[in-house]
Amino acid sequence: MTNTEREVIIELKNLTVEFKGKGRKPFKAVDDVSFRIYKGETFGLVGETGSGKTTIGRAIVRINPLAGGEILFKGRRISGVIPKELDREVTRKIQMIFQDPMASLNERAKVDYIVSEGLYNIGGFKDEQDRVAKVSRALLEVGLLPEFASRFPHEFSGGQRQRIGIARALIMEPEFIVCDEPISSLDVSIRAQVLNLMSDLQKTKGLTYLFISHDLSVVRFIADRVGVIYKGKLVELAETEELFEHPYHPYTRALLSAIPIPDPRLEKKKKVLVYDPSCHDYSQDKPRWVEITPGHFVLANEAEIRQYQAMAG
Amino acid sequence: MTEPILSVRDLVVKFSLRGQILTAIRGASLDLYPAETVAIVGESGSGKSVFTKTWLGMLDANGWVDSGSILLEGKDLARYRTEREWLTIRGKKIAMVFQDPMTALNPLRTVGMQIQEVLELHHGMRGEEAKARTIEILGEVGIDMPEARYDQYPHEFSGGMRQRVVIAIAVACNPKILICDEPTTALDVTIQAQILELIRSLQKKLGVTLVYITHDLGVVANVADRVAVMYAGEIIEYGTVEEIFYDPRHPYTWALLSSLPQLGVKGQPLYSIAGTPPNLFTEINGDAFAPRNPKALKIDYVKRPPFFQVSPAHSAKTWLLDPRAPKVEPPETIKALQAKYEGYAQ
Ligand SMILES: Nc1ncnc2c1ncn2[C@@H]1O[C@H](COP(=O)(O)OP(=O)(O)OP(=O)(O)O)[C@@H](O)[C@H]1O
Ligand SMILES: Nc1ncnc2c1ncn2[C@@H]1O[C@H](COP(=O)(O)OP(=O)(O)OP(=O)(O)O)[C@@H](O)[C@H]1O
Numbered sequence A: 001m002t003n004t005e006r007e008v009i010i011e012l013k014n015l016t017v018e019f020k021g022k023g024r025k026p027f028k029a030v031d032d033v034s035f036r037i038y039k040g041e042t043f044g045l046v047g048e049t050g051s052g053k054t055t056i057g058r059a060i061v062r063i064n065p066l067a068g069g070e071i072l073f074k075g076r077r078i079s080g081v082i083p084k085e086l087d088r089e090v091t092r093k094i095q096m097i098f099q100d101p102m103a104s105l106n107e108r109a110k111v112d113y114i115v116s117e118g119l120y121n122i123g124g125f126k127d128e129q130d131r132v133a134k135v136s137r138a139l140l141e142v143g144l145l146p147e148f149a150s151r152f153p154h155e156f157s158g159g160q161r162q163r164i165g166i167a168r169a170l171i172m173e174p175e176f177i178v179c180d181e182p183i184s185s186l187d188v189s190i191r192a193q194v195l196n197l198m199s200d201l202q203k204t205k206g207l208t209y210l211f212i213s214h215d216l217s218v219v220r221f222i223a224d225r226v227g228v229i230y231k232g233k234l235v236e237l238a239e240t241e242e243l244f245e246h247p248y249h250p251y252t253r254a255l256l257s258a259i260p261i262p263d264p265r266l267e268k269k270k271k272v273l274v275y276d277p278s279c280h281d282y283s284q285d286k287p288r289w290v291e292i293t294p295g296h297f298v299l300a301n302e303a304e305i306r307q308y309q310a311m312a313g
Numbered sequence B: 001m002t003e004p005i006l007s008v009r010d011l012v013v014k015f016s017l018r019g020q021i022l023t024a025i026r027g028a029s030l031d032l033y034p035a036e037t038v039a040i041v042g043e044s045g046s047g048k049s050v051f052t053k054t055w056l057g058m059l060d061a062n063g064w065v066d067s068g069s070i071l072l073e074g075k076d077l078a079r080y081r082t083e084r085e086w087l088t089i090r091g092k093k094i095a096m097v098f099q100d101p102m103t104a105l106n107p108l109r110t111v112g113m114q115i116q117e118v119l120e121l122h123h124g125m126r127g128e129e130a131k132a133r134t135i136e137i138l139g140e141v142g143i144d145m146p147e148a149r150y151d152q153y154p155h156e157f158s159g160g161m162r163q164r165v166v167i168a169i170a171v172a173c174n175p176k177i178l179i180c181d182e183p184t185t186a187l188d189v190t191i192q193a194q195i196l197e198l199i200r201s202l203q204k205k206l207g208v209t210l211v212y213i214t215h216d217l218g219v220v221a222n223v224a225d226r227v228a229v230m231y232a233g234e235i236i237e238y239g240t241v242e243e244i245f246y247d248p249r250h251p252y253t254w255a256l257l258s259s260l261p262q263l264g265v266k267g268q269p270l271y272s273i274a275g276t277p278p279n280l281f282t283e284i285n286g287d288a289f290a291p292r293n294p295k296a297l298k299i300d301y302v303k304r305p306p307f308f309q310v311s312p313a314h315s316a317k318t319w320l321l322d323p324r325a326p327k328v329e330p331p332e333t334i335k336a337l338q339a340k341y342e343g344y345a346q
């Protein structure tokens, strides 16, 4: 299926998010970022710490206000002031799972309340019986027992706590989930369980994910397409294998070259590239967002575009 | 082979927790040789940190070495009790770098003073000489403009730079053994690659024995000469890095390697280890991994396996290596690793 035929679930248009800077000038945490996420896919977002990944995720779930641009959900604008009806709909259909399952769960609330919280906020149940049934179902869906509802988060392991975080999102019957480093704080052996659970849920419920991570091996395994962000700017976007096999932007190339390979022969002779932002001369020839090969975009100026096109052959 | 520089035998470490006894280290043994890098891997809670902390007398107050020995230069550190004894070891013979550099640095003192202090304390350097050496060390760990950086505070440094400072402090006294406990887990891959490069070059230059704790097997492949795999407080397999990555023998090592996303097939479930780690409050009989091992033998539930030797450098604690054991095939992912290695060899 070509990308023009696929249903776009989320679209960011020239998204800009600012925070108060040190001086008087505001600091652009996200700077003119545009991309689309198609229904049913997993879109990976990678980049170094502080590059703006979480800020983008929080803008989509409408925690961070925009300084510029807009966000569309299935073609309708959801940023800024929107009708009550639509607000209710997206509060439900767009959910977020956070990095640290320990910090993101209210330690003093029971699992029952934690999982139902979103439902309470939107009045998303008929009666108490309906609510309890929904909690039980959500817990079962993430592989936990309904009896766990009466326990507290600290009585669970890291992997189980992350499952509670997922159940809490699922109970809202979302279509789109922002997953912010959902497995980074988990142990290797538990990571696989949570990744498998997320894939299963995606298949059975037709979910779409924005998967934020700086573990590039995990992103390569789980994502269909990947966007690379550097200091608030999207610098490259392509289908996952295409990006890993043919990175163009020097930042992407440096990032990919640094991934540790769990194979001593390959890892020990690996060459790590270093990205030096001064390698771009944007003083005259300004960069723009261009498609080098179908579906493979990069931020580049005319000179670089010619170079990348030559690389593409 | 040369003599080990540190030799740990049958170490048992216990903690007392709300009236109950937890056995964190259950008879772990490991030898370290001069100037080598050994990586210790294993899941969270398997005992990697506790095991190595005992070598510097840094166990939490509710913990103790119950039995076993830790031999360093003819002395048994397992018998050390007083801070005075430990001060002859800590920093001087064995130094440790932790995951979070912020906890290791004093936020209220300049970075320069924190390094200089160590030089003055341990090397008896004074004033200008100590300052000059401090600036030299900052340069050696890859900090730009070390003179200017000397007067800055830790919060003015990025995470990667702070970790460089912590490493600088750790090597300032030329320890024989440097333990790095997840030193790059909190860092970006690009910064991580730089820190690994730094650690490797310092290790070569100083000839220090490096113990590197991590659960990132990619990092292990990068730094390690040898690998020790830990499960439930025991070293259950050790060997050269190639033996562990291309020819592992313990079912837990199989499972650990198989769950790597790099070995997964896109669109198919990743291999995942069933069940949960054993409860360390109760006594464990037999092979601690047996309840999670779908191919466990009957004897695995009854009798703890000894080490069986696979090669001069490679041993594993699994009954599968007993000559009387039935032949159990490793999972497909592991066979693929073996095949890949045969490909390299040709
Ligand atoms: N509420 C806030 N107020 C001020 N600055 C903020 C705020 N939230 C984020 N920032 C800044 O915006 C930038 C982007 O932060 P963000 O959390 O999006 O990065 P990230 O890519 O998610 O990084 P990480 O990988 O460390 O999670 C950083 O410089 C951060 O310090
Ligand atoms: N002060 C303490 N009191 C009680 N139990 C402790 C204490 N310190 C550690 N333990 C226990 O000892 C066991 C081993 O812990 P350790 O910190 O060595 O694990 P680890 O392998 O380093 O794990 P991680 O990868 O999460 O750092 C764990 O079960 C832990 O809960």
Ligand SMILES: [Mg+2]
Residues within 6 Å of the ligand: A053, A054, A055, A180
């Ligand atoms: Mg973030």
Ligand SMILES: [Mg+2]
Residues within 6 Å of the ligand: B048, B049, B050, B181
């Ligand atoms: Mg530890």
